Amino acid sequence: MTAPLPEAPLLEARGLAKTYLTPRTAFRPPGRVAAVAGVDVTLEAGASLGLVGESGCGKSTLARLLLRLVPLSGGSIRFAGQDITDLSERAMRRLRRRMQLIHQNPSAALDPRLTVMSAVAEPLRIQGIARGRALHDRVAALLAEVGLPGDFLHRHPHELSGGQKQRVCIARALALEPQLVVLDEPTSALDVSVQAQILDFLGALRRQRGLSYLFISHNLAVVRQVCERVAVMYLGRIVEEGPAAEVLERPQHPYTRALLASVPRLGVAGVAAAAPGDPPNPADPPPGCAFHPRCLVAEPACRTTAPALNFARGEDHRVACHVAARRGLPEMTETT
Amino acid sequence: MADVLPVEAASAGVSGGRGRKWRLAAWLLGRSFSSRLGLALVVLVVGLALAGPWIVPYPDDVAGAVNLARKLQPPSAAHWFGTDEVGNDILTRVIVGARLSLLVGIGIMLAAAGIGVPLGILAGMSSGRLRETIMRLTDMFLSVPGLVLAIAIVAALGPGIGNAMVALVLVWWPGYVRLAEAKALSIREEPYIEAARVAGASRLRILWRHVLPNSLSPLIVKMSMDIGQAILAVASLGFIGLGAKPPTPEWGAMIAIARGYLPEWWWYALFPGLAIYLSVLGFNLLGDGLRDILDPRSHRG
Numbered sequence: 001m002t003a004p005l006p007e008a009p010l011l012e013a014r015g016l017a018k019t020y021l022t023p024r025t026a027f028r029p030p031g032r033v034a035a036v037a038g039v040d041v042t043l044e045a046g047a048s049l050g051l052v053g054e055s056g057c058g059k060s061t062l063a064r065l066l067l068r069l070v071p072l073s074g075g076s077i078r079f080a081g082q083d084i085t086d087l088s089e090r091a092m093r094r095l096r097r098r099m100q101l102i103h104q105n106p107s108a109a110l111d112p113r114l115t116v117m118s119a120v121a122e123p124l125r126i127q128g129i130a131r132g133r134a135l136h137d138r139v140a141a142l143l144a145e146v147g148l149p150g151d152f153l154h155r156h157p158h159e160l161s162g163g164q165k166q167r168v169c170i171a172r173a174l175a176l177e178p179q180l181v182v183l184d185e186p187t188s189a190l191d192v193s194v195q196a197q198i199l200d201f202l203g204a205l206r207r208q209r210g211l212s213y214l215f216i217s218h219n220l221a222v223v224r225q226v227c228e229r230v231a232v233m234y235l236g237r238i239v240e241e242g243p244a245a246e247v248l249e250r251p252q253h254p255y256t257r258a259l260l261a262s263v264p265r266l267g268v269a270g271v272a273a274a275a276p277g278d279p280p281n282p283a284d285p286p287p288g289c290a291f292h293p294r295c296l297v298a299e300p301a302c303r304t305t306a307p308a309l310n311f312a313r314g315e316d317h318r319v320a321c322h323v324a325a326r327r328g329l330p331e332m333t334e335t336t
Numbered sequence: 337m338a339d340v341l342p343v344e345a346a347s348a349g350v351s352g353g354r355g356r357k358w359r360l361a362a363w364l365l366g367r368s369f370s371s372r373l374g375l376a377l378v379v380l381v382v383g384l385a386l387a388g389p390w391i392v393p394y395p396d397d398v399a400g401a402v403n404l405a406r407k408l409q410p411p412s413a414a415h416w417f418g419t420d421e422v423g424n425d426i427l428t429r430v431i432v433g434a435r436l437s438l439l440v441g442i443g444i445m446l447a448a449a450g451i452g453v454p455l456g457i458l459a460g461m462s463s464g465r466l467r468e469t470i471m472r473l474t475d476m477f478l479s480v481p482g483l484v485l486a487i488a489i490v491a492a493l494g495p496g497i498g499n500a501m502v503a504l505v506l507v508w509w510p511g512y513v514r515l516a517e518a519k520a521l522s523i524r525e526e527p528y529i530e531a532a533r534v535a536g537a538s539r540l541r542i543l544w545r546h547v548l549p550n551s552l553s554p555l556i557v558k559m560s561m562d563i564g565q566a567i568l569a570v571a572s573l574g575f576i577g578l579g580a581k582p583p584t585p586e587w588g589a590m591i592a593i594a595r596g597y598l599p600e601w602w603w604y605a606l607f608p609g610l611a612i613y614l615s616v617l618g619f620n621l622l623g624d625g626l627r628d629i630l631d632p633r634s635h636r637g
Binding site (some may be wrong): 094105122 | 526527528530531532533534535536537538541545546549550
C-alpha cells in the first residue's frame, strides 16, 4: 500500500489540451477544433471544484480528459501522486475504481437491458471485489445508502423515475469506493423538485465519505451549493478560478459577470444581455482574448494578445483578463 | 407483520416482474391477427418437420418408390393431395419436404448470422482500416443480386443441396454485417458504454455484455424473416435444377417436374407451391410480430 504524500493533490493536470480534427469534405480541408486548450486543474483530496461555462465550452471534454476516457492531445495528469498521462488502458482499468463519473442523463447511462442489481453489481464484478452472496448483500447495502427500497433490485431502468435512475448511477459509482467523482451536470436532466434532493444527497455523501468532486454545471446556483472552489471555462480555457463565494460574489472576468447577470432574478424584469452574441466557432477562434468580440470593456490589446490566468484579488483568485488584471473592474451593480 | 413485508415485496417483485414480461410478450404477439397466423403457420411447419416420417400415410414414397398403377391420381380420400407421375403420394412428399426445407432455412440463417453478426459488430466498434475492409467487402457482395450470385456459385461448385446451402450462406451474410454494424455504431455512442468503461470494463466485455445484447432485437427479427426467405431461395435453386435432385422430396424440385404436368394435373404443382407459400408467409408474419415485441417503445407505450 503506497499512500500518497499528504501534501500531493488528488488530481493535478497541467496544460491539458484536446484538439479534434474535423473531417475533410468536398468543400473544405480538414480543420482543427481545440475543445480544450491548455487547462490546469488542481483538486485537493476531499475538496470540490465546480466547473461552469456555456454549452460547448469544453467542460465535458475536460472531464473525460481528466479520467483518461478520451486520448489527450497534450498536457499531463497526475492522480494521487502518480503520473497517469501515458498509463496503458489495462493499467487504467484497475485505476478506474478510484475515479468515477456520473453522467448527465441517467436514462442513457444505464444499459436498458440490465436490472438495477446487474447495473450496480457490474463494477464490483469487473474489479473482482465481490461475488455470489457477498455481491448481492453489497448491492443491497448500496441501494439502501442511496435511498432506494430493496425491491428495486430486479427492476429495469425504464420502470424507474429520473431521480431514481440517478440514484442507481450514484450507487454504481459508489460501489467501487472511489476517491474522485466527476459529476457531469448530474441534475440537469432531472425535474426541478428532484434536483434539490439529489444535490442535498450528493453534498451529504461527500461529507460522509470524504469524496473529492469535480462538479460540472452550467447552473451557478447549483455550483454555489455544492462546491468550495469554482472555475469558469470559455472556449476551451479557464478564464477565472477561485473560492466559490469569492468568484460568485465578486466576479472579475467580464464573462463571469455575464454568466451571473444572465441568471433570472425575482424582481428584475427580463434577463440582462451582458454578453451579446453567441460563442465564436471553436474551429475559428478570434485572435487575442477569445471573449473580446462579446466583451463590453475590450481594449485594443485584447484583440491581439491572449491574457494569461493571473492572480487578481488575493492569492487565491485568478483571472485571465487584461482589463481586470491591470485596474480591476468596477464593482458589479445588483440591478441595471 | 411489518418486518415480513419487505421480503414478500422483494420476492413478489422478482416473479411478478418476469411473469408480467412474458404475459406482455404473449399479449403483444396475440394482439394482431397476422402475428397469430404467422405463429400458427410456423408451429405447423415445425410440427410437420418433427413428426414427418412417423405421420405420413405412405412412408415408402419418401425415397421415391415407383407405383405406376396409381400415377397422377387427383386428390381423393386415399391421396389427399393426389399422386405424382410415378405414383407417389404428394401429401407424403410435401410433409417430408418440410423437414428438409426447414433444416436448410435455419441452417443458412444460422451460418449467415454466425459470420455476419460478429463481423458487423467488430466493424461497428472499430475504426480505420479494419472497418473499411469489412464494410467494402460487404458492399461488394451486396452490390450483386443474391440469387444470381448464388446461381453462379452453385454452377461453379456443382448442383446439390449442400452446395446450394454454401452458395446461399455466401450471399446471405453481408446483410447481417450491415445491420449489426449500424446497430453497433449507434450503441457505441451511448453513455452506458462509457459508463461501462468507467467501471473498468475491457473492450471484449463491453462488446459481449452491452453492445451485442442491445443489438439483438432487429437481428432476431431479420433471422425469423430470413428463414422464410432462405426456404424460398433453396426452392428456387431446386426449381432450376441446381438444388436437391428429384427423388429427394424437396418442394422446389417437385414443382420443377410438376411444371410439365400443368394445367391438367394441377395438384402436383399446387400443393408443394402452397407449402412454400405458407411457410414463407408464416416466418415473415412471425418476424413482424417479433418486431412488435422486441421494440422497447411498445413496452413503454
